[in-house]
Structures are given as C-alpha cells and as structure tokens.
Amino acid sequence: MTSQNSGNRKSRLPEAPATRPAESLKQDILRHVLYSLGRDTERPDRQTVFRALALSLRDRLVEKWIASQRDIYSRSSKRVYYLSLEFLPGPFLRENLIALGLENEAREALTDMGFGLDDVADEEYEPGLGNGGLGRLASCYLDSMATLRLPAYGYGIHYAYGIFYQLIKEGRQVERADNWLRGGTHWEFERSHYVHPVRFYGQVREWVDEQGRLRHSLENATTVMAMACDMFIPGHKNDYVLNMRLWAAKTSREFEFSFFNTGDYIGAVEEKIRDENISMVLYPNDEAPEGKELRLKQQFFLVSATIQDIVRRFRKKGIAWDQLPRKNVIHLNETHPAVAIPELMRILVDEELLTWEEAWYICVRTFAYTNHTVLPEALEVWPEDLFRRLLPRHLQIIHEINRRFLHDVRRQFPNDPNILGRVSLVHEGESRWVRMSHLAIVGSFSVNGVSAHHSEILKESVFHDFYKIFPERFNNKTNGITPRRWLRQCNPTLAWLITEHIGPEWLTDLAQLKKLEPYVNSEGFHRAWMEVRLRNKHKLAEYIRDKNGITVMPESLFDVHVKRFHEYKRQLLNVLHVIALYNRIRSSPGSVTVPRTYIFGGKAAPGYYMAKHIIRLINSVAYTINTDPRVGDLLKVVFLQNYCVTLAERIIPATDLSEQISTAGMEASGTGNMKFALNGAITIGTHDGANIEIMEHVGNENLFLFGLLSHEVNEMRSQGYNPRLFYERDSELREVLDMIAGGFFSPSEPHLFRDVVESLLNHGDRYMVLADFRSYVYRQQDAANAFMDQAAWARMSMLNTSRMGFFSSDRAVDEYAKDIWGVSGV
Ligand code: CR6
Structure with a gap:
C-alpha cells in the first residue's frame, strides 16, 4: 500500500512510511552488494550479504555518531578518554542490530533475500x-558508556594480528596467526589522512633559549605515523554512538617527500616494514608481561598518538592549560598505557613551556588508574x-617525578628510611627497573581495584x-558485564522469557531482574526456565558433536x-577431581549417580610451559575417560578449542555449574x-575476587564456595606449607596423583606428566591445589546432590539470575563516572 491510494482511510490508519524499515534495509544491503563490494545482486553469497549488512549498519552508526559528537561539542562536556592496550569486542553484528533496534527488520530483509539472520x-x-x-x-565498559550517553572515547591499537587462533592437535595447543583483517573490515573507517607522528629513540638536547630558560628537545628521533581507524559503539536504543579509535602504524616515509628521492629504494621499503611492525601483533601474555622492546614501543605508540588527539581537541577550545583536568580525564586501563603520564608532562613542560609545578598540578588531576592484578610477576x-x-x-622526566616524590616521602616518614626504596619509581639493585605501577599511582588522582576483596589487598599489602x-x-x-551482550544477545530465549514476565527495562537497569523473584515459586515459570536451559544445552551438545565428535547427554550436569x-586459575584442581570421579566409577559403579559433562576451554600463553602442559593433560584424561566403556554416559570430558567471545556466547547459556x-x-x-x-549457572568457587560479592548478592545457599580464605593461604604459606602432608593423608588424592605420575593417561610416554605432579609435591605447590582438594571434592558432591533435585536446582538458577543486577557494567561505569571521572550523560 502506498500513501497516495490510501484515500480517506488515511484518517483512520497511521500513515505508512514511504518504505518500511525492513525494505529500506534490504535496499541498502543490495546497494552495498553492488557498489561497495562489486558483486552481482542476483546471487550474493552469505559472506557478501554479511558484509553488505554490516556496511548498511555502519551507515546508520556513523550518522548517529556525528550527531552524538555534535552534542558533546555543543555542551562543552568534560570528556573521558579510556586508554587500553586491549579491547575484545566480539562479533558486532547481533550487538549492533539489538542496539539499533533493527533485529526484526534485518531478519525480514534477509528472509526476503533467501537468508537466515543466524547463518549470516x-x-x-x-x-x-x-x-x-x-x-x-574494556569493551563492556564502552558499551555501558554509550548506553549511559557519556562523552567518552576508547583508545587502543589496531593490531593486524590479534590473539592467536588455538588448535588442539593430538591433545596439544598449537598456535595459528589470527588474520582477522583477511576479509577486510566492514565496521570501521580508516582515516588515512588523519595521522599523528610518534617519535622514539634519539638523544635529548639541552639548551638555553633567548629568555634564559632551560629547554629539552629530542634530536635524531625515529618517527612513525599513527593512523586512526574508528569503530562505532552504539548505546542501547538511545541514538547515541561513541568511538573506539584504534591506531595503526604507518611509515613516516610515505608522508615525506624524501621517500621518493632516496637512492635506496629497497632499504626504504624495509624501513617501512619495520615501522609498521609496531601495530602488527598483540602480545599473547595474560598476567605476565614479556618485557620486549616492541611491546614498550606499542605502549608509547598508543599513548603518544592519543595524547596528541586529546591535546588537539583541547586546544580548539582556546582555554588555559590549567583547565585541562576540568575538561578531560584520562583513564589508564592497567599500567600498560602509564607512559602517558611522562608524555603529558613532556608536552606541557617542553612544548607548552609550563613550569614543572604547573604541569604536575595538571597531570595528577587528569589521570586515573585501574589495577587488575596482584600477581607479582x-x-x-x-x-x-x-x-x-x-x-x-621520558626517562629523565620519570627521574624528576621520582626525585620530587621521594623528597616528599622522606619528609612525611622521617623515621622510615626503608620506605624510599620500596616506593621508588625506579627499582635499584644489581639492575635498575622502572616500576610502572608506582609511576601510575604517583601520577594519578585515583587508584582502583576491580573487586572489593582485591581493592582491600591493594591497600593492605601490594600497595600498602x-x-x-x-x-x-x-x-x-x-x-561488571554488559547485559546486552551477556544475556540479551547470547541467550535470546531466556532474555525473551524474562522480558515476557517483567518487561524490557532490565536491559538498561539490571536491578529490575529482582522482579523475577515472585515467579520463583511458579511452576509454569520453573518449567519454562528449565526448558530454555535444556534447549541451550541441546544446542551446545550439537556443537560438541560437530567439533569434537563426542556425544554428550544434554540432561547431564x-x-x-x-x-x-x-x-592460579587451577584447571589442574578441576582435572584432579575429574580423575577422582573416574576412579569412583571404576571401583564402585553405583557410587556416582549424577552424569556429568565436563567442558574445558581456554588459551595458554605460547611460552607458558606448565599451562600448555595442563591443557595436554586434560586432553589425555579426556581421551582415556571418553573411550573407557565402563564409564558410558556417566562422565564425558570435552576440550573446546579456541575459546573466544563467540564461543563464550555459545557455552555460557548452556552451563549448569560454573568453575x-x-x-x-x-x-x-x-x-x-x-x-x-547472570545466565542462571550455579557457581562452584573459592573466596576470591568478585566471587565473594556474588555470594553476598545471590546468597550463600545458592552457590558452592569452598577452600582456604586468602589470609589462610598466607598463614599456611608463612608457617611452611607442606603439600606432601595432604598427599599422604588423602588416599583418593594419592591415587589420582600416582596415576598421573605413573603414566596412566600417557601410556606411550609414561613420564610425560610426572613434572605436573612434581610441581605439586616437590616444588611447593605455589597455588595450593592440594590444600584445597578435599574441600573442593566435598563441594562438588554437594553440587551433584543439589542437581538431583531439579526443582531445587531450577530455583537456585532463577535466584542467581534475579540477584545479579549489581554486576551490570552500567552500574560499574556509573560509579566510575560519578566517583572518579566527574562526568554525566549528555
Ligand atoms: N587477567 C584479572 O586477572 C579481572 C580482569 C579485569 C585481569 C581478572 O581477575 O577480572 O583483569 N587482570 O579486571 C589482568 O589482565 C592484568 C585479567 O583479565
């Protein structure tokens, strides 16, 4: 029906838009298939359709982004800059469709073209x-910043290769390069004319200018250009879009005329390759920095380009430098971008000619730092x-920051001379080290930990x-985590069931999930809840069959x-318990009554021997158990390769017990x-990190906590922890360890896993696996017993979901905005 022939019905019916959203989306997709991708619109393949849909959404995002930027600018809002060497956004398509409110339209448009949205x-x-x-x-926080309409920007690096792709070959982890750009990018804008020079190496020249001031400049530096690549992060159905700007390294040669004049053409090209290496690859180390020069280069590359961007925007305002902290806050996600502190000092002192005191006053009011780890390494x-x-x-500037800082500390603690060595920004011993966490603390007005427990540990010990x-x-x-991705998107049927009962407000106000509690006693709701969960488990079982060739029972735990x-995450403790169960099944078949499917997944840093070895052990144990006819359906062990956001979205909605x-x-x-x-799994966990707060919210009776408390871990260590005692006292544990050491799971290489057992028995068991084994086994038994009563389990599951509102990243980001950043939504 068109509006022309609607005649006098016009007054009764709402006016139909010229084209329906689904129709206009379809036209856009076809236009992109033809004009952006150069393909025939008659029979585009699925990948082409995906790209064209992505481009059609990018069109809508960029319009909203421009409007959002204008809003921020016209209100002259204080801006938040979130600096992170890492972002893990996951796939964008579904998330963007939900945020833009175009899911149904996309489905309709694609159906019209003969495609299913899920396949695309x-x-x-x-x-x-x-x-x-x-x-x-960092990605959950960008999502929340957009949903809360904060004037925020994410800044990171456009790595050509992200975290490696993990294959499991003959039980072992094998790493493959992750060429995520292979198919081109559809979400981003490459700003090839938008670059900043970044300068490394060279020498510092000190000189006195005409006004008699001591000046510093860098001579003979190497320059690399940082090019902006922008990706858009929409808020949830609020027309607000913010920008994640990722810098890609480009050689400066292309920006210099001399490139064309140089006689050494190949040499120049080699230099180009070397320069562009900076953003080539993400370092795959979690919790253990590698200390490579290229990594420090990456850090400075991000920082220098970002600070130039910030300063450029600030200069446009034409206000005095001392207003910088009133208009900007720079958040350091871990210490990785902490060199931003001396970099801002350098710009203010060396280039803007502020005094040291003026510059420092500005710096310590501009930076805020989040610590994410207490592991010493x-x-x-x-x-x-x-x-x-x-x-x-920058090193000179760090030394000067340190000199002044230690001077103040000496005055504050005249009777504690040792404190100076402990807090110095430079560790002085046989070799000298710059301590990035000390730099970040001294240069920031706020230092936060990421759970109540962790923040206490920072105050009491690590940074006491x-x-x-x-x-x-x-x-x-x-x-916190974003409920848009981690419930609405990854578990659409559960999300739908929730919305049907309490309305859709929970999507942006997760505390609303509390409203589910009255339904906890409704039989119908119970049934629906468990049906959805079982359906999710069926889907995961199918995936496992496809990928690993293992048949698992969806009804199992x-x-x-x-x-x-x-x-420290103790996958080893888990597998010791799996082996204990296996032994029980073998020795007294009736003793294990709850069938279980164990699912493992995760990457180990490529150079982390023990972590990789544990992956291999799990795969060997899986093979032994899955092929033992005595076990049958009672126990299955599955290792899913290449754990990533996409895979997490499949696994989480199908989980009963979360380790x-x-x-x-x-x-x-x-x-x-x-x-x-949040998705209704029950936690089995230690008194650690946010587990403690989860327990406080969902109730001690709705999860299974076990093991030593952190002060008990420390006490046991200081009293001389002896893991052997646990081995000797506990025959079940002894049997498990003897089997591993004796080659039960590696018959062709009997000594293969001996070192795993040795790390526990002879090398101190740093992670207290043996100390916690028995209480873990007991709690696992409690979990199995609870699972037998499906009605009670369903109740626990629903109560978990309904009480997880606190853990929304909207709540977390709102706290950052109010308590640290001093910003509000535009
Ligand atoms: N590895 C912590 O270990 C925390 C996240 C995010 C970690 C983890 O407990 O949830 O940060 N730390 O705060 C670091 O990466 C240094 C992590 O992901």
Whole structure:
C-alpha cells in the first residue's frame, strides 16, 4: 500500500512510511552488494550479504555518531578518554542490530533475500584484540558508556594480528596467526589522512633559549605515523554512538617527500616494514608481561598518538592549560598505557613551556588508574636501559617525578628510611627497573581495584606504602558485564522469557531482574526456565558433536571451566577431581549417580610451559575417560578449542555449574563468573575476587564456595606449607596423583606428566591445589546432590539470575563516572 491510494482511510490508519524499515534495509544491503563490494545482486553469497549488512549498519552508526559528537561539542562536556592496550569486542553484528533496534527488520530483509539472520551472523569473524578479562572488560565498559550517553572515547591499537587462533592437535595447543583483517573490515573507517607522528629513540638536547630558560628537545628521533581507524559503539536504543579509535602504524616515509628521492629504494621499503611492525601483533601474555622492546614501543605508540588527539581537541577550545583536568580525564586501563603520564608532562613542560609545578598540578588531576592484578610477576617493570634508549626524555622526566616524590616521602616518614626504596619509581639493585605501577599511582588522582576483596589487598599489602602516602586516592570499582551482550544477545530465549514476565527495562537497569523473584515459586515459570536451559544445552551438545565428535547427554550436569589457562586459575584442581570421579566409577559403579559433562576451554600463553602442559593433560584424561566403556554416559570430558567471545556466547547459556576456583587472593575479580551466574549457572568457587560479592548478592545457599580464605593461604604459606602432608593423608588424592605420575593417561610416554605432579609435591605447590582438594571434592558432591533435585536446582538458577543486577557494567561505569571521572550523560 502506498500513501497516495490510501484515500480517506488515511484518517483512520497511521500513515505508512514511504518504505518500511525492513525494505529500506534490504535496499541498502543490495546497494552495498553492488557498489561497495562489486558483486552481482542476483546471487550474493552469505559472506557478501554479511558484509553488505554490516556496511548498511555502519551507515546508520556513523550518522548517529556525528550527531552524538555534535552534542558533546555543543555542551562543552568534560570528556573521558579510556586508554587500553586491549579491547575484545566480539562479533558486532547481533550487538549492533539489538542496539539499533533493527533485529526484526534485518531478519525480514534477509528472509526476503533467501537468508537466515543466524547463518549470516555466523559469518562474522571476531576481532581478538585482547587476551581475556581485561580487554573484554574494556569493551563492556564502552558499551555501558554509550548506553549511559557519556562523552567518552576508547583508545587502543589496531593490531593486524590479534590473539592467536588455538588448535588442539593430538591433545596439544598449537598456535595459528589470527588474520582477522583477511576479509577486510566492514565496521570501521580508516582515516588515512588523519595521522599523528610518534617519535622514539634519539638523544635529548639541552639548551638555553633567548629568555634564559632551560629547554629539552629530542634530536635524531625515529618517527612513525599513527593512523586512526574508528569503530562505532552504539548505546542501547538511545541514538547515541561513541568511538573506539584504534591506531595503526604507518611509515613516516610515505608522508615525506624524501621517500621518493632516496637512492635506496629497497632499504626504504624495509624501513617501512619495520615501522609498521609496531601495530602488527598483540602480545599473547595474560598476567605476565614479556618485557620486549616492541611491546614498550606499542605502549608509547598508543599513548603518544592519543595524547596528541586529546591535546588537539583541547586546544580548539582556546582555554588555559590549567583547565585541562576540568575538561578531560584520562583513564589508564592497567599500567600498560602509564607512559602517558611522562608524555603529558613532556608536552606541557617542553612544548607548552609550563613550569614543572604547573604541569604536575595538571597531570595528577587528569589521570586515573585501574589495577587488575596482584600477581607479582604481572606487575609491569621495564629495564631502565631499554627505557633510556627508546624514550630518553621520558626517562629523565620519570627521574624528576621520582626525585620530587621521594623528597616528599622522606619528609612525611622521617623515621622510615626503608620506605624510599620500596616506593621508588625506579627499582635499584644489581639492575635498575622502572616500576610502572608506582609511576601510575604517583601520577594519578585515583587508584582502583576491580573487586572489593582485591581493592582491600591493594591497600593492605601490594600497595600498602602508597596507601599510607595517598590514602584518599584508593578506591574500589567492582567489575561488571554488559547485559546486552551477556544475556540479551547470547541467550535470546531466556532474555525473551524474562522480558515476557517483567518487561524490557532490565536491559538498561539490571536491578529490575529482582522482579523475577515472585515467579520463583511458579511452576509454569520453573518449567519454562528449565526448558530454555535444556534447549541451550541441546544446542551446545550439537556443537560438541560437530567439533569434537563426542556425544554428550544434554540432561547431564554441564560443568564448565572456560578462561585463560594459568596455574592460579587451577584447571589442574578441576582435572584432579575429574580423575577422582573416574576412579569412583571404576571401583564402585553405583557410587556416582549424577552424569556429568565436563567442558574445558581456554588459551595458554605460547611460552607458558606448565599451562600448555595442563591443557595436554586434560586432553589425555579426556581421551582415556571418553573411550573407557565402563564409564558410558556417566562422565564425558570435552576440550573446546579456541575459546573466544563467540564461543563464550555459545557455552555460557548452556552451563549448569560454573568453575571459578582460583587460589584465594589471586584472581583480582573475574568477569566470567558474572556472565555464568547472570545466565542462571550455579557457581562452584573459592573466596576470591568478585566471587565473594556474588555470594553476598545471590546468597550463600545458592552457590558452592569452598577452600582456604586468602589470609589462610598466607598463614599456611608463612608457617611452611607442606603439600606432601595432604598427599599422604588423602588416599583418593594419592591415587589420582600416582596415576598421573605413573603414566596412566600417557601410556606411550609414561613420564610425560610426572613434572605436573612434581610441581605439586616437590616444588611447593605455589597455588595450593592440594590444600584445597578435599574441600573442593566435598563441594562438588554437594553440587551433584543439589542437581538431583531439579526443582531445587531450577530455583537456585532463577535466584542467581534475579540477584545479579549489581554486576551490570552500567552500574560499574556509573560509579566510575560519578566517583572518579566527574562526568554525566549528555
Ligand atoms: N587477567 C584479572 O586477572 C579481572 C580482569 C579485569 C585481569 C581478572 O581477575 O577480572 O583483569 N587482570 O579486571 C589482568 O589482565 C592484568 C585479567 O583479565
């Protein structure tokens, strides 16, 4: 029907738009198929349709982004700059469709063209520009900043290769390069005329200018250009879009006339390759920085380009420098971008000619820092020599910051001379190291941890001296996750069931989930809830059959341990229990009554021997158990390769039991724990990170906590922990360890896993696996018993979901905005 022939019915019917949204979307898709992708519109393939749909959404996003930028500009709002070496956005298509409110329209448009939305969405290859929790957190926060309409910008690096693709070959992890740009990008705008020079190496020249001022400049520096690539992050149905700007390295030669004049053409091209290497690859180390020169270069590359962008925007305002902190806040996601502090000092002092005092006053009011780890090996330090070579002026500035800081500390603590060595920004010993966390604390007005427990540990132990010096800087911001991706998108049927009962407000106000509680006693709701969960489990079972060739029972207890592999996360503790169950099944077949499917997934850093070895152990155990006819359906063990955001979205909605079993005191927060509980999985976990707060919210009776508390871990260690005692006392544990050491799971290489057992028995068991084994086994038994009563389990599951409102990233970001950044929505 067109509006012309609607005649006098016009007054009764709402006027039909010239074209329906679905129709206009379809026209856009076809236009992009032809004009942007150069393909025949008659028979486009699925990948082409995906790209054209992405481009059609990008059109809508960029319009809204321009409008949002105008809003920010016209209100002269204070801006938030979120600097992170990692972002892990996951696939964009579904998320953008939901945010733009175009899901149904897209489905209709695609159906018209003979495609299914789900199939088309599956064509997307996610950008893996992060390692794990920290990068994913940054992406959840951008989503919330957009939903809360904050004047914010994400800044990061446009790595050509993201986190490696993990294959499991003969039980072992094999790494493959992740060429995520292979198919081109459809979401971003490459701004090839929008570049900033970044300068490394060279020498510092000191000179006195005409006014008699001592000046510093960098001579003979190497220059690399940073080119902006912009991706858009829409808020949830609020027409607001913000920008994640990722810098790609480009050689400066192309921007210089001399490139064409040089006699050494091949030499010049080699230089180009070397320069552009800076943004080539993400370092795959979670929690253990590699200390490579290229990594420090990456950090400075991000920082220098970003600060130039910030300063450029600020200059346009034409106001005095001392107003910078009133108009901007720069947030440091971990210490990785902490060199931003000396970089801003350098610009203010060397280029803008402010006095040191003026410049420092501005800096410490502009920066805020989030710490994400207390593992000693993860606290970032750089050899001073390397720093001096790569960033000579910045090292001088760090020394001057340190000189003045230590001077103040000496006055504040005249009776504690040792404090100076402990807090110094430079560790002085046989070799000298720049301590990035000390730099970040001294240069920021706010230092926060990522869960209540973690923030206390920072104050009490890791940064205790700094807490005495700057008590007002320390605060907590418990992590959160976006409910748009981690419920609405990954679990659409559960989301639909929830909306049907309490309306859609929970999507932007997660505390509304509380309204589900009255339904906890309704039989109909119970049934619907468990049906949805079972359907999700069926889908995952299909996926497992396709990928691993293993048939698992959807009715079995899906016990899931997915996250990066690290000894402190204790995948090993889990597999010891799996073996114990296996032994029980073998020795007394009736003793295990609840069939279980164990699902593992996660990457190990390529150079982390023990983590990779544990992956291999799990795969060997899986093989032994899955092929043992005595076990049947009672126990299955599955390792899903290449755990990533896309895979998390499949696994989480199908999980019954969520393994969060780090050694107490070691997991800063965790965010996977939140995703599982939000989707109705029950946690089995330690008193660590955000598990403690999850327990406070969902109730102790609705999850299974076990094991030593973090102070007990410390006490046991200081009293001389003897893991052998646990081995000797516990015959079930002994049997398990003897089997591993004796080659039961590696008959062709009997000694293969002996070192795993040795790390526990003879090398101190740093992660207290044996100390926690028995209480873990008991809690696992409790979990199995609870699972037998499906009605009670359903109740626990619903209560978990309904009480997880606190863990929304909207709440977390709102706290950052109010308590740290001093900004509000536009
Ligand atoms: N590895 C913490 O270990 C936390 C995230 C996000 C981590 C984890 O407990 O949830 O950060 N730390 O805050 C670092 O990356 C240094 C992580 O993801």
